[in-house]
Amino acid sequence: MTKYKVRVRYAFEGTYTVAAGSCEEAKRVVEEDCGLVLGGNIHTTCNEEEVTEWNFGIHPESLILSIKETGRKARVKYTAMDFSDRIEELRNDIIEAIRQLLQAYSLTELAFTDREDDPVWIVWFGKNGDPYECRVTGVRITASSLTVIAEEKESGDEVECYGPFELGASNIDWLREIYEAAKLELETPRHVKS
Numbered sequence: 001m002t003k004y005k006v007r008v009r010y011a012f013e014g015t016y017t018v019a020a021g022s023c024e025e026a027k028r029v030v031e032e033d034c035g036l037v038l039g040g041n042i043h044t045t046c047n048e049e050e051v052t053e054w055n056f057g058i059h060p061e062s063l064i065l066s067i068k069e070t071g072r073k074a075r076v077k078y079t080a081m082d083f084s085d086r087i088e089e090l091r092n093d094i095i096e097a098i099r100q101l102l103q104a105y106s107l108t109e110l111a112f113t114d115r116e117d118d119p120v121w122i123v124w125f126g127k128n129g130d131p132y133e134c135r136v137t138g139v140r141i142t143a144s145s146l147t148v149i150a151e152e153k154e155s156g157d158e159v160e161c162y163g164p165f166e167l168g169a170s171n172i173d174w175l176r177e178i179y180e181a182a183k184l185e186l187e188t189p190r191h192v193k194s
Contacts (some may be wrong), residue, residue, distance in 0.1 A: 009066035012036060014056030019049060087172060094175040095163065099141045101182055110184050111138040111149075120177040122168040124159045132143055134159055134168065136178055148178065 016034055021025035034044040034051065044051045063086070102110055112120075120136040134150035137158070141147075148161040148169045161168030168174065 003070045005068045005070050007068075009063045009065055010060035011063070012042075012056055012060045014042070014054060016044070016051055017053040018051055019176055075130055091170060091172050091175065094172060094179055095146050098139060098146060098175070098179050098182055101179070101186065102139070105186055108142070109138060109140040110182055110185060112136060112143070112181055113188075120174065120181050122148065122161065122174045124150060124152070124168045126167070132159070136174075136181065139178060139182060150175075 016030050018026040018029050020029060029046060029050060029080070033046045035053070036042050036043075036056075042054055042056050044054070065081070097183065102108065122134050122136055123131045124134045133153045135153060136148055136150045138149040139146065144156055146163040146169055150159050150161065151157070152159055152167065163169030
């Protein structure tokens, strides 16, 4: 019988309800005082006033990462990987982070005003299918969609990319950059809540 090394990732996802003075403090409490040990339980070192509740499923999501035959005469075998579910989950997580960021400031649309020195660039495809390099000038969100607003580099025309169908509103690298730009824009003095 042949032996195989099978790389796998188990992922648990859930929530902690934390009583804290700020978002940063709540994040610190979870990072430093909450966790899971294989063979143990979800736990916290905090008292019941700090972490009031948690909710995690008992069965993790499992994902086979690779399979490799072991032994001296092991044959190299390629195991086809399907990353589409993980990419789609990451895309949705980034879009949700953008949505939550804007909602925290009671916004549904945000214009990027101070991005001349470090703009976010995307590719938008016109009606004829030709690609155009565009500088992102803002985002708009609804409960179910994200629209990226951009300016075409050559003509200066405003264009919109609608997620999840257009590349400009679905590429995970560009979405990450858009999230970072939105966060930076909202940290400017005119948006900071007092």
